[in-house]
Amino acid sequence: MTNPDQSTQDNRAVVIGAGLGGLAAAMRLGAKGYAVTVLDKLERVGGRGSSITRDGHRFDLGPTIVTMPKVFESLWAACGRDFHADVDLRPLEPFYEIRWPDGSYFRASGDDEKMQSEVERLNPADLPGLTCKNSITLKMSWLYFIHNPFLISDVLAIIVLI
Numbered sequence: 001m002t003n004p005d006q007s008t009q010d011n012r013a014v015v016i017g018a019g020l021g022g023l024a025a026a027m028r029l030g031a032k033g034y035a036v037t038v039l040d041k042l043e044r045v046g047g048r049g050s051s052i053t054r055d056g057h058r059f060d061l062g063p064t065i066v067t068m069p070k071v072f073e074s075l076w077a078a079c080g081r082d083f084h085a086d087v088d089l090r091p092l093e094p095f096y097e098i099r100w101p102d103g104s105y106f107r108a109s110g111d112d113e114k115m116q117s118e119v120e121r122l123n124p125a126d127l128p129g130l131t132c133k134n135s136i137t138l139k140m141s142w143l144y145f146i147h148n149p150f151l152i153s154d155v156l157a158i159i160v161l162i
Contacts (some may be wrong), residue, residue, distance in 0.1 A: 011033055011034050011035060012034065012036075012037070013026075013029045013034040013035070013036050013037070014036075014037045014038075014039065014040070015037070015038045016037060016039050016040075017038075017039075017040055017047065017118060018038050018039075018040035018042070018044075018045035018046065018047060019040075019046065019047020019048060019049065020046070020047060020048070020049045022038060022040070022046075022047070023038070023045060023046075024075050025079075026038050026114070027075060028075070028078055028079065030079070031079035031080060031152045046061075047061075047062070048061050048062030049061070049062050050062075066089060068090060069083070072087070091110065093109060093110070093111070094107035094108055094109045094114070095108045095109060095110060096108050103121050105124070106118055106122060115130065118132065
């Protein structure tokens with residue numbers, strides 16, 4: 001990013017909001033030579049991508065997993081950087097675990113067979129919904145739409161399935 005002391009009226013920018021979108025906008029502006037000031041009402045950056053800590057426990061405020069690393073890779077590339085040189089992104093297994101007071105739990109996984117086993121263990125009647133959801137999620141994926149031409153009828157077909 002440029003040195004704020006060298007900025008002029010022509011190359012300064014203010015981004016309101018330090019969530020993931022605001023930070024991405026600030027990165028892109030900085031890469032274009034703007035002196036960027038980011039303002040947010042919260043004490044820390046990240047918006048819904050951040051967390052709060054209470055009584056020794058951390059609570060995510062939003063996304064807990066990165067499902068589309070290519071979005072981050074393209075953001076870094078737009079800023080002249082290599083995402084993988086800057087960020088050590090590692091797959092976790094399971095992605096996360098949900099625990100209920102009665103001792104039951106659910107382990108979310110990127111492995112289709114493991115997810116099916118978890119759903120079947122908790123409620124076998126939900127298996128058809130999992131298969132349908134995975135199909136809908138794939139079709140609605142941002143990357144799917146970017147890399148595959150689509151018609152409005154495709155979007156309407158997805159909406160009807162929901």
